[in-house]
Amino acid sequence: MPLFLIKFFIYSSPKKSFLVQCFPHKKMHEQVLKSKPKGVEPNEGSASIATSSESVVDALKVKEWEVGMFHNEVAATQGIRIRRRPPTGPPIHYVGPFEFRLENEGNTPRNILEEIIWNKDIELKERKPIGMIRKDLEKAPPVRDFIGALRAANERTGLPGLIAEVKKASPSRGILRENFDPVEIAQSYEKGGAACLSVLTDEKYFKGSFENLELIRNSGVKCPLLCKEFIVDAWQLYYARSKGADAVLLIAAVLPDLDIKYMTKICKLLGLTALVEVHDEREFDRVLGIEGVELIGINNRNLETFELDISTTKKLLEGERGKIIRERNIVMVGESGLFTPEDIAYVQEAGVKAVLVGESIVKQSDPGKGISNLFGKDISV
Numbered sequence: 197m198p199l200f201l202i203k204f205f206i207y208s209s210p211k212k213s214f215l216v217q218c219f220p221h222k223k224m225h226e227q228v229l230k231s232k233p234k235g236v237e238p239n240e241g242s243a244s245i246a247t248s249s250e251s252v253v254d255a256l257k258v259k260e261w262e263v264g265m266f267h268n269e270v271a272a273t274q275g276i277r278i279r280r281r282p283p284t285g286p287p288i289h290y291v292g293p294f295e296f297r298l299e300n301e302g303n304t305p306r307n308i309l310e311e312i313i314w315n316k317d318i319e320l321k322e323r324k325p326i327g328m329i330r331k332d333l334e335k336a337p338p339v340r341d342f343i344g345a346l347r348a349a350n351e352r353t354g355l356p357g358l359i360a361e362v363k364k365a366s367p368s369r370g371i372l373r374e375n376f377d378p379v380e381i382a383q384s385y386e387k388g389g390a391a392c393l394s395v396l397t398d399e400k401y402f403k404g405s406f407e408n409l410e411l412i413r414n415s416g417v418k419c420p421l422l423c424k425e426f427i428v429d430a431w432q433l434y435y436a437r438s439k440g441a442d443a444v445l446l447i448a449a450v451l452p453d454l455d456i457k458y459m460t461k462i463c464k465l466l467g468l469t470a471l472v473e474v475h476d477e478r479e480f481d482r483v484l485g486i487e488g489v490e491l492i493g494i495n496n497r498n499l500e501t502f503e504l505d506i507s508t509t510k511k512l513l514e515g516e517r518g519k520i521i522r523e524r525n526i527v528m529v530g531e532s533g534l535f536t537p538e539d540i541a542y543v544q545e546a547g548v549k550a551v552l553v554g555e556s557i558v559k560q561s562d563p564g565k566g567i568s569n570l571f572g573k574d575i576s577v
């Protein structure tokens with residue numbers, strides 16, 4: 197019997213629901229049983245009756261969860277620890293006409309990155325139909341050359357091209373800047389010599405927005421824009437482009453190889469540059485095995501623990517991997533935790549042609565001047 201059917205029967209068997217109801221206090225059934233009749237707040241220990249059209253929706257939800265589980269299994273074989281969906285079943289559980297809400301330990305994210313990823317699913321439920329996005333795409337401003345801008349800045353200054361991040365807050369640092377005017381910050385970065393900008397669009401954890409991305413794009417800022425989002429679905433690529441993005445971030449700690457392959461192809465079709473982010477050797481090797489990747493970021497921050505170590509960039513670019521990068525002419529980006537001219541020199545020495553910097557410059561009263569402080573000299577055009 198296929199795995200998804202076995203799981204379906206386990207999760208929908210009357211026996212299990214009996215156990216859940218009889219022994220809610222037992223370790224193996226530490227679920228809090230809640231029903232959620234339509235339009236009524238969850239109510240512990242009761243159930244609601246579903247209509248037949250609801251049962252079609254229910255079947256789809258179960259199926260959706262099964263796909264997520266399959267995704268988790270594939271991802272785990274590639275060393276990906278971030279689970280795409282909660283592993284202990286969909287939070288809403290259906291038995292015949294009854295609907296239960298199950299909450300248990302397995303439905304708790306293991307770290308902040310996993311929490312952000314699970315939250316994307318909730319956000320994506322509200323997405324516009326792809327047909328509407330197609331229309332928006334026709335009106336989107338033309339794509340600008342992200343990698344070209346980084347290379348040009350590197351040649352002009354002899355220093356890594358700067359991707360300056362427009363970031364109001366982060367899970368690791370909280371609020372970085374109270375008086376946050378995204379357009380003013382973007383203009384100040386451009387004036388200070390940034391080659392490209394990275395704009396956080398996640399609202400819940402970074403206090404960013406797609407509105408900020410659009411505002412910056414429509415403000416006359418010429419630097420190409422990276423849409424700094426947690427991408428889990430190809431739909432987000434179309435949406436980012438429709439809002440004026442020139443590049444998107446694909447995180448190898450979250451996306452299995454097949455997703456990265458598929459998404460980089462869609463990016464090419466849309467004219468978007470994909471910045472593929474890695475944090476360790478295994479992720480780096482996986483990404484080097486994918487054809488057509490032209491821009492790779494090494495994040496010095498462990499997104500599960502927040503630990504920062506800029507020697508991550510050096511470690512990953514040593515030896516054979518560094519050689520492959522040079523042979524393929526891939527542009528490497530050193531990301532996170534860069535505060536001083538010495539930090540910039542260190543990652544440049546390690547082999548990066550670009551850096552992605554947020555905190556150290558966005559916190560300055562004049563973010564453009566913050567760039568001169570970071571590089572130890574004026575790099576404005």
Ligand SMILES: O=C(O)c1ccccc1NCC(=O)[C@H](O)[C@H](O)COP(=O)(O)O
Nearest residue numbers: 366367368369499531532533553554555
């Ligand atoms: O910054 C965080 O706390 C964070 C937490 C979870 C996922 C991603 C996170 N940050 C994204 C980034 O990698 C940085 O915004 C970016 O590289 C700039 O870093 P920094 O210069 O240290 O602000």
